[in-house]
Amino acid sequence: MKHSQPVAEVDTDERTGVLEKRLQRARTKIELLEGMIEEKTRNLYLAQEEVRQKGAFLESILTSMPSAVIVTDLEDKVTAIGGSTSLLTGLTEQQTIGRSVADLVAEHDQADDQSPWRGADLIAADGTLVPVSVAISEISSESATDGRVMVLTDLTEQQEMEMQLRHAQKLESVGQMAAGVAHEINTPIQFIGDSVTFLGEAITDALEVLSAYEELREMAEGQPELKAKALELAEIEEDADVEFIREEAPRSIERTHEGVRRVAKIVAAMKQFSHPGGGAMSPENINDVIETALTVATNEFKYVADVNLELGEIPNVACDRGDIGQVVLNLVVNAAHAIEEHLEPGGRGAIDIVTRPVNDGVEIAVRDSGGGVPEEIRARIFDPFFTTKAPGKGTGQGLSITHSLIVDKHKGSLDLDVEDGVGSTFRIWIPVG
């Protein structure tokens, strides 16, 4: 390479001119670079802020997740956790990172697993197994798989709810069967009643005839040719204990009548209870509805409590008779169960049911002596499937259904007053309509 103008030959003026041009250009470059640095710095700040906000957003999502989130590497070692992992396992993040997934999650053996919930168990620090459903996805970068993220959702509550639901479905079937039985009993109980009435009248007539025969037999004893037969008849009367029959037969018939009337009343109440009329609203006397419900619920409370009714003068209210009967039944059964739990040996509790007109509606108060709903569960008692009763004892739906029927369907209100250690009062108000 060659050049026509070597550096050494440049004169001083020309050299000065070149340097001035380069100096000027350098100054402008500095200004441009300052502007660029300023812009880059601003953009960097904005980008960092965006990254920070996105990071915080993702962190908040991860933290608020009710499920456990476990991130693993390709060797199934835990590299990060999130969500409710620590809450469910009882292990801190430091205690969890680096562990093998096999130490934390036990997958169900599908062949041996008899439970209806397929999935896995999360192994807590104390060794308890938390049933979980597991969703797994791979974490991939542009060119390779880096690991896996596992989302484990606690199924404990779901399993309990499903168990309660199945129990409720069984009870519903039993209820339907009871309604059918009540329907079938209704007809025979009617002709039993008619027959008992006929038998009562027939016995009355027969006893009158018997009295006439006795008079005739006494007269025949004075006649020599009839005396032997009359004495034979007297022996037969004595053997048959006619006097006892005369005294007890009418009472027996009356007791049978009373029994048939009670069975008929229970059957009628059950029929009325199980056929609410298709959910239609109609003017109803709430006091009648309460008495019907109590007839059906008698077996639930009669061994543990006395029911005291203070049914006031109240107007008819537009309601679904079946719904209100269901509500009263739920509250009475609930009261009986609460009393049973707090009952001293040999003691009896009390269920007071009071009705009265309040504002433009009717108030039904059901008060029990069951010690009161504990404060820690008061907020949850109207939740579906919430129950503190032993499996099989309650479905956890009674108060939930009661709340829904009164508040949502009848636009009324349902309140709970508690006297700790004494009892609870459920106060229902239903508008007249």
Place this chain on the structure above:
Amino acid sequence: MKGTIFNTFEAFVSDTFGEEVYEDILDNTTLETTEPIVGPGTYPASDLIALVTTAIGILDISLDTALIEFGKYAFPKLAQSIPDLMAGLHGAESFFMGLESVIHTEVRKLDAEANPARFTPEKTEDGMLLHYESPLGLFPLVTGFIEGVSAWYDEPIEHEMISSDGTNATFKLAFPASTSASQRENEALAARS
């Protein structure tokens, strides 16, 4: 094209032929860019071609020679500006294998929209095929860079452009001293551990 290439070209001309020569080239070239060029800026590639065209006229050299010499000059300058990235590349062969990630990292850091030349290495039994793809088709510049890499690592590289079609070219590379280079890489790794 990134301003750092323009500035490297300016430094190349100034160092090799004198600052007055570069001013002469600048005075005799009509550029689209009206303001002084700075490293982080992005400018039309046609401006660099215009400067080079003026330069070969004033210096009375061929375009290929100019680009080769520029590549040889530019490589160590560019390498010195990215010491962290270069630290992981312990020899010529290693450098070419990691070239794409180095270039992409550096260029996209400065300009996310940039469309830099693409280098795809392909190992062969006796060396490597280096596939080059760029709309500018500056093949002699690649030759200069290869020689710059050779000087930087003090390793002889046998190179030959075996095919080209305007925007793509394939260079056949051989590394006669690759054994010693591998040994140096192993020593570097051992020293780090």
